[in-house]
Amino acid sequence: MLNRIILIGRLTADPELRYTPSGTAVASFTLAVDRPRANQMGERETDFINIVAWQKLAELAAQYLRKGRLAAVEGRLQIRSYENREGQRVRVAEVVADNIRFLDRAESSMSGGGMGFGMDEPGMGGGTGYGTSRPPVREQPHYNDPFVDDGKPIDISDDDLPF
Incomplete structure (x- = not known):
């Protein structure tokens, strides 16, 4: 059995954070996700x-x-389903998130996009709890990029080649 969903969209409002009576945090928000094709009217x-x-x-x-x-x-x-105030049975479909990743830059001081957090981060117990996090992904200096001079000649002697 498999129940996995990956969605990319924009938040329609700020997340609403609440706490259960036992003190567990729960946030809810709505994601607007465009359909891949236009309807009959374009x-x-x-x-x-x-x-x-x-x-x-x-x-x-x-x-x-x-x-x-x-x-x-x-x-x-x-x-899930529940009974509303009028006594009617209501069914609700929702996605229970275990990983969230930013795909754009905030207007704040974050220097790089791609910040994410979730329960399945490496070294975090393999998904043993919800909401473990990692620090934001920052733009690395170009000296870490082996292809920063892509397209320019590289001076390598024959002795450095493994073949």
Whole structure:
């Protein structure tokens, strides 16, 4: 069985952070995801998908995500039902996030895009808890890039070649 979803879209509003009576953080927000094809009238349609994040991931989402930010969300589809105030049974589909990644730059002091956080980061126990995080990915100085001079001649002696 497999229940994995990856979505890329923009937040329609700032995440709403709440706490359960036991103190567990839960954040919810809606992601606007464009459909890949236009409809018969040539217009692109958009799906508005509810996202829920728990524990540390919820706190990080509430801290860093804002309305309009482009984000990738990885998680699982959850269908739940409840009885509303009128006594009617309501079914809700939502994505329970276990990894969120920024895909654009914030207007703040972040120097590089691509910041992400989730429960499956390397060295974090292989997904044993929700919301472990890693520091933002920063732009590295070009001296770490072996291809920074791509297209320019490289001076290598025959003794340096492995073949």
